[in-house]
Amino acid sequence: MAEPGPADNGHKSGWAEKSLEDAQAGNIDEHATSVREALAVMWSLTVSMSVIMEGYDTILMGNFLGFPAFQKQFGEDHGGKAGYQVTAAWQSALWGGSIAGCIIGVFINGYLISHFGFRRVFLASLLLMTAFIFPSFSGTTPAVQTVGQVLCGVPWGIFANIGSAYTSEILLLALRPYLTAYLNMCFAIGQFIGAGVIQGLLQRDNQWSYRVPFAVQWVWPVPLFAACLFMPESPWWLVQHGRLDEAEQVLRRVTSGAQREKAPQTLAMMVHTHALEHEIEKGAGGSSYLDCFRGSHRRRTEIACVAFAGQVLAGSQFAYSGTYFFQQAGMGADDAYKLGLGGTAIAFVGAILSWFLMRRVGRRTLYLCGMAA
Numbered sequence: 182m183a184e185p186g187p188a189d190n191g192h193k194s195g196w197a198e199k200s201l202e203d204a205q206a207g208n209i210d211e212h213a214t215s216v217r218e219a220l221a222v223m224w225s226l227t228v229s230m231s232v233i234m235e236g237y238d239t240i241l242m243g244n245f246l247g248f249p250a251f252q253k254q255f256g257e258d259h260g261g262k263a264g265y266q267v268t269a270a271w272q273s274a275l276w277g278g279s280i281a282g283c284i285i286g287v288f289i290n291g292y293l294i295s296h297f298g299f300r301r302v303f304l305a306s307l308l309l310m311t312a313f314i315f316p317s318f319s320g321t322t323p324a325v326q327t328v329g330q331v332l333c334g335v336p337w338g339i340f341a342n343i344g345s346a347y348t349s350e351i352l353l354l355a356l357r358p359y360l361t362a363y364l365n366m367c368f369a370i371g372q373f374i375g376a377g378v379i380q381g382l383l384q385r386d387n388q389w390s391y392r393v394p395f396a397v398q399w400v401w402p403v404p405l406f407a408a409c410l411f412m413p414e415s416p417w418w419l420v421q422h423g424r425l426d427e428a429e430q431v432l433r434r435v436t437s438g439a440q441r442e443k444a445p446q447t448l449a450m451m452v453h454t455h456a457l458e459h460e461i462e463k464g465a466g467g468s469s470y471l472d473c474f475r476g477s478h479r480r481r482t483e484i485a486c487v488a489f490a491g492q493v494l495a496g497s498q499f500a501y502s503g504t505y506f507f508q509q510a511g512m513g514a515d516d517a518y519k520l521g522l523g524g525t526a527i528a529f530v531g532a533i534l535s536w537f538l539m540r541r542v543g544r545r546t547l548y549l550c551g552m553a554a
Contacts, residue, residue, distance in 0.1 A: 224412050224435065225348045225360045227405070228303060229367050231340040234310075234401035236371020238337060241394055242275055242330060244379050244521060247505035249514060250390040255323045271323040278327045282334015283341065290342045299347045300414050306336040306343070307402040307409070318395040350415040351435060362539060366532035373525040380518045420451045491552055 245251040252265040259266050267275070293302045313336065316329030344367075348360045378397055382390045413435060419428035425448065432444040473482045503524065507517035538547050 222352065222360065225352055226363070227408050227412065228299075228347050229344045229360065229364050230405060231303070231307075231401070232344050232364050232367035233371040233374070234398065234405075235337050235340045236368035237375040237401075238333060238371070238398055239279065240372045240375040240525070241379070242279060244376070244504050244518070245391055245394075246272055246275070247508045247514065247517060248379070248383070248391055250386055250388065254321065254388060254391070255326065267323070271327070274327045275323065275330060278330035279334040279337065282331040283338035284334075286335040286338020286340075287342055288338075289335075290339045293339075294343070294346070294418070298414050298418050299343060299350075300409065300412055302339065303343055303347075303409055303412070304406060306339045307406045310336040311399065311402045314395060314398045317398075318392055347415060350417045351413070359536065362532070362536050365535070366529065369525065369529040369532045373522075373529050376518070376522040376525045380522050383515060383518055416448070417451060417455075420448070420455050425452065488548065491548070495552060 246267055249265075252267060255271065256265040256267040258264065290302070310333065313329065313332035316325050316332065318329075320326045320329055344364050345361055348364070352360055375394070378394050382393055413431040414427070416428040416431045419425070419431065428451065429444050429448050432447050433441050436444065472478055504514075504517040504521045507520060508514055512520070535547065542550075
């Protein structure tokens with residue numbers, strides 16, 4: 182078996198002696214494992230709850246642009262039916278600030294996880310999120326609100342990636358389709374909660390009508406932080422850093438019954454896979470982001486980019502700020518926000534339906550039919 186490169190320190194534990202047969206057996210077993218045999222789902226569900234927080238947070242600003250109390254505090258009086266409106270420049274800044282922060286968070290996420298692991302990055306992001314809510318909650322000018330959105334966007338970008346990445350590494354293969362679909366439902370749940378909170382405070386005409394929704398953001402980080410103090414690190418990350426004994430302990434911790442006894446086989450498969458990847462990297466002279474656009478990797482990059490871009494191009498941005506445009510078209514504020522609440526409810530139902538449809542028709546067919554519809 183090829184040498185595992187950076188995991189050389191693991192030789193002391195004896196894992197370098199694992200045979201190719203063990204690795205193959207682990208790979209076959211991972212494909213065949215049933216849903217009931219894995220306990221890692223609990224930790225995947227917990228980490229994925231950060232996506233509920235992100236879905237809630239990202240829907241707020243787009244809806245606040247049409248919120249009467251928010252418009253009065255941060256907008257200008259244009260007289261007549263127009264009334265108070267946030268200027269176009271500040272609308273762009275408030276809307277684009279969180280997106281800019283998310284882009285930063287997405288880019289640094291890979292680097293941080295590679296060096297510090299999922300657990301430490303996730304816990305640090307929750308602490309940052311708790312602190313970054315203050316500018317949005319207490320800010321009384323568009324400038325302060327924009328700063329708050331940029332700062333909050335950084336942990337949002339990390340949460341957007343860490344849930345799916347952690348799920349794919351901590352769960353066995355048989356469970357991954359269900360839990361990755363659950364991530365999308367978490368986002369819909371967050372949007373649904375956010376729309377409901379805003380709808381409930383629409384009739385208040387003071388600053389608390391928009392401050393309370395910002396304050397609700399503090400509900401998520403504290404319990405998530407307390408729970409994830411005990412979350413296991415990704416066994417794949419531990420293998421990559423040569424901590425093989427710890428990786429085996431994690432595999433035993435997140436499985437039960439007969440599956441727990443097969444932890445050595447699963448670990449042997451991970452070590453073998455990491456060794457192969459290391460050899461490929463050595464043969465290619467190392468790896469970098471540029472490799473995503475070379476050779477066979479370029480095709481995979483194209484597929485991933487188009488699949489993710491489709492979500493935005495299908496109209497997700499209109500979903501976040503639709504209430505403001507409905508108001509500009511003549512719909513009353515109350516009806517516009519009810520329509521927004523209904524839209525998030527439909528998204529929640531659609532996410533649940535995808536669980537069953539994906540298993541029957543496959544991801545590609547479901548994606549193409551959804552886009553066509």
